[in-house]
Amino acid sequence: MSANPVIDVDELNVSYGDFSAVRDLSFQVEPGELYALLGTNGAGKTSALEVIEGHRKASSGTVRVFGRSPTDRRAIRPRTGIMLQESGFAGDLTVSESVRLIGRLSGRADALDRVLKVVDLTHKADTLVSQLSGGEKRRLDFATAVYGRPELIFLDEPTTGLDIQSRDALWDAVQRLREDGSTVVLTTHYLEEAQQRADRIGLMHGGTLRQQGTVSELTRALPATIQFSLPRDAATPPMHSAPVSGSTYVIETFDMQADLKQLLDWANAHAVELRGLSAAPTRLDDVFRAIGSQPAS
Numbered sequence: 001m002s003a004n005p006v007i008d009v010d011e012l013n014v015s016y017g018d019f020s021a022v023r024d025l026s027f028q029v030e031p032g033e034l035y036a037l038l039g040t041n042g043a044g045k046t047s048a049l050e051v052i053e054g055h056r057k058a059s060s061g062t063v064r065v066f067g068r069s070p071t072d073r074r075a076i077r078p079r080t081g082i083m084l085q086e087s088g089f090a091g092d093l094t095v096s097e098s099v100r101l102i103g104r105l106s107g108r109a110d111a112l113d114r115v116l117k118v119v120d121l122t123h124k125a126d127t128l129v130s131q132l133s134g135g136e137k138r139r140l141d142f143a144t145a146v147y148g149r150p151e152l153i154f155l156d157e158p159t160t161g162l163d164i165q166s167r168d169a170l171w172d173a174v175q176r177l178r179e180d181g182s183t184v185v186l187t188t189h190y191l192e193e194a195q196q197r198a199d200r201i202g203l204m205h206g207g208t209l210r211q212q213g214t215v216s217e218l219t220r221a222l223p224a225t226i227q228f229s230l231p232r233d234a235a236t237p238p239m240h241s242a243p244v245s246g247s248t249y250v251i252e253t254f255d256m257q258a259d260l261k262q263l264l265d266w267a268n269a270h271a272v273e274l275r276g277l278s279a280a281p282t283r284l285d286d287v288f289r290a291i292g293s294q295p296a297s
């Protein structure tokens with residue numbers, strides 16, 4: 001933990017009337033980090049992020065962004081790019097006009113052509129927003145995060161509705177921003193993306209932060225899996241395994257290297273073919289399922 005985190009959330013509570021949506025949430029995001037705030041539906045991520053982004057007041061607790069209150073928009077806005085789930089650009093503006101508007105609202109400087117190129121909308125520069133496809137609109141939303149290369153970027157479900165090429169292009173652009181030192185806060189329901197991209201992950205459920213850490217810290221408590229199929233007349237493998245369907249076996253392991261070696265040695269010694277053999281690390285999905293099955297409060 002550094003002395004000067006970019007985001008410092010301490011005992012944050014957000015309530016709607018009697019309903020407590022976020023309870024005693026504390027976490028920090030360090031400079032240059034990609035922090036993914038993930039959670040089950042209704043976990044409180046949006047409520048917490050709205051406070052951090054300066055759009056909502058906390059019921060109690062302290063939030064600091066660049067050491068300041070998130071409501072200090074004049075200081076924070078030029079340093080922060082926010083890609084919301086829906087940016088709400090007016091349908092009767094062209095793509096170029098919308099991107100210029102981002103520049104005026106953010107107070108950051110950039111070149112229109114550069115931004116259009118990064119979000120791959122150069123060929124749509126003169127098209128009305130109302131005439132863009134869903135994926136193109138999403139790429140225009142991404143321009144809010146890219147414009148002027150802000151120090152802090154919020155990406156709220158950034159790749160929803162994007163095809164695989166657009167996703168790759170978006171993550172390449174995020175990577176370039178990170179190489180320039182930008183800090184990124186991500187929310188997504190695509191756990192694979194968080195698993196691949198995030199330095200640290202916070203997992204929320206029922207208004208509270210249930211776990212936080214690197215992917216390997218979060219997945220450590222759950223086993224990895226080895227999977228294969230055996231010919232019908234083959235002997236039973238030497239270690240504990242559960243056949244999942246017919247001849248397909250799954251071995252859960254906390255010591256992948258040793259168990260894989262034992263299995264391969266056995267297969268070689270008995271001339272058994274391990275069909276479709278795969279060894280997979282614990283996935284974030286598994287951690288997520290375990291948390292999602294906990295009581296909400």
Ligand SMILES: Nc1ncnc2c1ncn2[C@@H]1O[C@H](COP(=O)(O)OP(=O)(O)OP(=O)(O)O)[C@@H](O)[C@H]1O
Binds near residue numbers: 019041042
């Ligand atoms: N304006 C509001 N008034 C009353 N309750 C609200 C309001 N906004 C959110 N809530 C409730 O607060 C809880 C947290 O909602 P929030 O949108 O923060 O969750 P989330 O983690 O972003 O969920 P999701 O992944 O489904 O988008 C939910 O139970 C939601 O119904």
